[in-house]
Amino acid sequence: MDEQTTRGYDVEAVRADFPILQRRLDEDTPLIYLDSGATSQRPRQVIDAEVDFLTRDNAAVKRGAHRLAEAATDAYEGARETIARFIGAPSAEELVFTKNATEALNLVAYSLGQGEASTPEHLRVGPGDEILVTEMEHHANLVPWQELARRTGATLRWIPLADDFTLDLTDLDSLLTERTKVLAVSHQSNVLGTLTPIRRLAEAAHAVGALVVLDACQSVPHMPIDLATLGVDFAAFSGHKMLGPTGIGVLWGRAELLAAMPPFLTGGSMIEVVTMEGTTFAEPPARFEAGTPMVSQAVGLAAACDYLGALGMENVAAHERALTTRAIEGLRELPGVRVIGPDAGPDRAGAVAFDLAGRHPHDVGQVLDSRGVEVRVGHHCAWPLHRRYGLHGTTRASFSVYTTEAEVDALVEGMGAVIDFFARFDR
Amino acid sequence: MDEQTTRGYDVEAVRADFPILQRRLDEDTPLIYLDSGATSQRPRQVIDAEVDFLTRDNAAVKRGAHRLAEAATDAYEGARETIARFIGAPSAEELVFTKNATEALNLVAYSLGQGEASTPEHLRVGPGDEILVTEMEHHANLVPWQELARRTGATLRWIPLADDFTLDLTDLDSLLTERTKVLAVSHQSNVLGTLTPIRRLAEAAHAVGALVVLDACQSVPHMPIDLATLGVDFAAFSGHKMLGPTGIGVLWGRAELLAAMPPFLTGGSMIEVVTMEGTTFAEPPARFEAGTPMVSQAVGLAAACDYLGALGMENVAAHERALTTRAIEGLRELPGVRVIGPDAGPDRAGAVAFDLAGRHPHDVGQVLDSRGVEVRVGHHCAWPLHRRYGLHGTTRASFSVYTTEAEVDALVEGMGAVIDFFARFDR
Amino acid sequence: MDLTSLYTDIVFEHDKRPLHAGLREPFAAEVHHVNPTCGDEITLRLQLEGEGEQARVADLSYDATGCAMSRASASIMADLLIGRTVAEIEPIAAHMEQVMHARGKETGDEDVIGDAVALTGAAKFPNRVKCVLMSWKAYQAALLETRVLGER
Amino acid sequence: MDLTSLYTDIVFEHDKRPLHAGLREPFAAEVHHVNPTCGDEITLRLQLEGEGEQARVADLSYDATGCAMSRASASIMADLLIGRTVAEIEPIAAHMEQVMHARGKETGDEDVIGDAVALTGAAKFPNRVKCVLMSWKAYQAALLETRVLGER
Numbered sequence A, B: 001m002d003e004q005t006t007r008g009y010d011v012e013a014v015r016a017d018f019p020i021l022q023r024r025l026d027e028d029t030p031l032i033y034l035d036s037g038a039t040s041q042r043p044r045q046v047i048d049a050e051v052d053f054l055t056r057d058n059a060a061v062k063r064g065a066h067r068l069a070e071a072a073t074d075a076y077e078g079a080r081e082t083i084a085r086f087i088g089a090p091s092a093e094e095l096v097f098t099k100n101a102t103e104a105l106n107l108v109a110y111s112l113g114q115g116e117a118s119t120p121e122h123l124r125v126g127p128g129d130e131i132l133v134t135e136m137e138h139h140a141n142l143v144p145w146q147e148l149a150r151r152t153g154a155t156l157r158w159i160p161l162a163d164d165f166t167l168d169l170t171d172l173d174s175l176l177t178e179r180t181k182v183l184a185v186s187h188q189s190n191v192l193g194t195l196t197p198i199r200r201l202a203e204a205a206h207a208v209g210a211l212v213v214l215d216a217c218q219s220v221p222h223m224p225i226d227l228a229t230l231g232v233d234f235a236a237f238s239g240h241k242m243l244g245p246t247g248i249g250v251l252w253g254r255a256e257l258l259a260a261m262p263p264f265l266t267g268g269s270m271i272e273v274v275t276m277e278g279t280t281f282a283e284p285p286a287r288f289e290a291g292t293p294m295v296s297q298a299v300g301l302a303a304a305c306d307y308l309g310a311l312g313m314e315n316v317a318a319h320e321r322a323l324t325t326r327a328i329e330g331l332r333e334l335p336g337v338r339v340i341g342p343d344a345g346p347d348r349a350g351a352v353a354f355d356l357a358g359r360h361p362h363d364v365g366q367v368l369d370s371r372g373v374e375v376r377v378g379h380h381c382a383w384p385l386h387r388r389y390g391l392h393g394t395t396r397a398s399f400s401v402y403t404t405e406a407e408v409d410a411l412v413e414g415m416g417a418v419i420d421f422f423a424r425f426d427r
Numbered sequence C, D: 001m002d003l004t005s006l007y008t009d010i011v012f013e014h015d016k017r018p019l020h021a022g023l024r025e026p027f028a029a030e031v032h033h034v035n036p037t038c039g040d041e042i043t044l045r046l047q048l049e050g051e052g053e054q055a056r057v058a059d060l061s062y063d064a065t066g067c068a069m070s071r072a073s074a075s076i077m078a079d080l081l082i083g084r085t086v087a088e089i090e091p092i093a094a095h096m097e098q099v100m101h102a103r104g105k106e107t108g109d110e111d112v113i114g115d116a117v118a119l120t121g122a123a124k125f126p127n128r129v130k131c132v133l134m135s136w137k138a139y140q141a142a143l144l145e146t147r148v149l150g151e152r
């Protein structure tokens, strides 16, 4: 921790902003939260922003003409602008608020499958078309595409994983063809920590006229992102993984694409004219935000962006990179432990999954939990990835702005204790 | 207010729980919030419940094996049980959390249109089938059904409105036939205040084998509801209209129907087994809750149910009925003002919409706003209803547990001032 | 709150006795615009004389339903634009848009936008900005349409 | 936190040397159950002798992957059920389910559930309850299937 402080990143000051980190799991056990990849904790700045909004400006947005409704609408649209700036979106109008990243990905998949003749060809998936994903996707960026293929008669194909825990691009040319309408890929694996070569993939996809959908759930919270220069067409991420509230996610899409896409959810606030016989729809982003939106949550997410922005995403990334390296090196020393992911380096970021030979991750996690070390066990919503490596599941530690080197050390020590605990029974 | 206090309903004590009601719009103007039909305000009990959860038990639900994840899951599933009890659902497993009522209604409409051969006939809408709605629906319970009809080749029909602001059931027998797969109807109009004869409609629909979808957005917050005895198959409502958070809605559905329905949004936490080739899905409610859910919001909504339950929904309904009667009677005295909705009585509840002859509602609302009276103006997401009565829009006052008789009087006085203000220009 | 900056006598004058109202022939383009929040609607027809930037607005007819602000705005705009060239209108429209988005921090220049200064009080009321600008947006859409049609 | 109430010697004994493991013929019904949260899986085959409630479990074979708790549970269950009648098994399964849902407030009756008492420590750990009950749920599903098949 001292080291970090001297680098200018004061993790103890950060921790002081997160009330939950003070809690104990039981009298003797402080909380060592290493499950930030599943959901992060919220600093009081985020909680306060929501409470301030609710006790001062809360009203229905966009539908009201009164001053309170105006204040609420300003807060909501102001939040959209803050978040847009944070991810380098050219315009706030390119951001659609959803309930989570999963809805954002479903939104794209459903919209592309609406099959309306008035939709331009490149935004319409039908029989004979192909959708390309990868074997490392989170279920959220796999199942919606399977379902789109089922609904439309398109074919799902995938880029396989290589033995070195990166994407195997050997056959990319035969996978990505004129038939490919969509390439859906994650920016960073939530299991392996692998960063995908997104610029290269996006270029190859665009060369054959395919749309590129980026699952940015694990990158936006952990590194500087400039969507305008990534070369992708859509990106999805969730508030709750980046110090913000649950119940809010973001779909970013290029303005000209959103403008030509049919709606997904329909109802109030997304219409232009409604008659019993038929309805026309508003411009984006309104077209894709049916019903009363998550207003206070947007305000909270904007506060989270401000918080991360003040820390500096370069600093956050460096902090987490140091923790990742430390975790990998510590775990590698232990007998029977195998890290499932690339070695520490520029092409990987901080999700550290590992296997303990002969032990099911559920049992590993249970012993770690008894020591206050909260990690995730199982397939982490990436079942095909685990099957690829012959695993039923892994144990995963993941980090955030408030994670300390001492906590990483507690994980490594904890794994030592896990090994000892089970050895007792292996007589 | 004295009257209310002696009836045992202490509205001032209630108001003390709502921090925002202390705010002023400007130095001289206290807030008179009469837009609770659009969104209600939150008592500190609801805000505190969320903050307590976030600072103590926040973690990813259902996916984690550690103690914090268990605490979060308990909070989430406990909230489901509290809300289920509040609405009289036979089982908490029949409640699906969505982002708002709009998503809940879209969920049903999309699921019925998935067109999978394995889905039972009565849960599959296709060409030749009919969907019956009413002319008074909120866009949220109209447009998703228009879209379902478009996607599947089914036909949308509707029950018209009568001159007396109730549904015209004269031709019900020819509208509701063996071809009808779904009857989607609201419990209470968000404009007229009209209560629909839901038991009678549900019986008629079931007699021809149609499913009954209830838009309960305006009833659950305002009267005692016992879903088990209403005779409907599905019901949808939103947290933010019942003192709870934005970003959460509820779909209730009969267990045996949910169990046979295909999923809508897909991704993590709703699967059984995932391979690259295909996916099988979990049992309800998980099947319909893809991705990380709105955990703290569920906790907040449960706190709202507890709050309303402690007041007693009979008392809430009586309180709001008295306000409605007072508003209607006061407004009726004013020259040029016409209440758009049935007279006060057992068949109507509290949304009081009205028209001022020769004045656009936007102008009416602006003058009321200058006096701190916050009402909604426009078509209130019920455009066909307004067209039916030859109106471009109305001004609407709506009430909640914290609304006082003095506030209703301020509305009536405010309308007097509106009339005077515009008369100045009518030389 | 000061309502008189919003509801000026000029606004009501135009609301009551709108200039150039009604839909007339001939027209080169017709557009229909809606404010989905409040349901205000305008149908606007545009007839030009001449070509390109030097084309002159020969007629601008419309049918507007909506609040006093939106109806007055249509009336004032029609009166302002009829007889001017597209090139002359451009800075007027730009100024109008700028003032309306300044949240009351800029006052309109009467030399540029004429009677429309009476509408700029609405810039302090964010929800009324759309009411005022709807007719201007409709004009611009109609202009675009005459060009698209001309290119065919 | 006391892990020894969860990880008893009996649990590890069954985890290491599971009884009746493997998939055998003949069988009247086969089911496949999954715990989607952690990916644990069991394939279970059931062979009955006789009819109705008096039918006897002639064989119960299985293939289980998962944590120590879920594997031990399958092993203990198989040993407990083989040779008993459906009627005899009913109260055993009911008792098991009840204890496992009591959050540690009830201790299992060894006379009823035998070695499975060693698993009831998991009732204090909500996320482990499913691990223990998965094989029991699979048995019940297989039983139902033999009946459905029987009726055809």
Ligand SMILES: Cc1ncc(COP(=O)(O)O)c(C=O)c1O
Pocket: A268, A290, A291, A292, A293, B037, B038, B100, B101, B102, B103, B138, B140, B141, B186, B188, B189, B190, B215, B217, B218, B238, B249, B381
């Ligand atoms: C009757 C009715 N139905 C549906 C809705 C939609 O609710 P939400 O916007 O919360 O999805 C509303 C509120 O706007 C309503 O009043």
Ligand SMILES: Cc1ncc(COP(=O)(O)O)c(C=O)c1O
Pocket: A037, A038, A100, A101, A102, A103, A138, A140, A141, A186, A188, A189, A190, A215, A217, A218, A238, A249, A381, B268, B290, B291, B292, B293
């Ligand atoms: C890579 C990745 N994609 C998608 C998701 C889904 O996010 P959410 O559950 O918030 O919709 C997650 C997190 O669970 C993730 O890690």
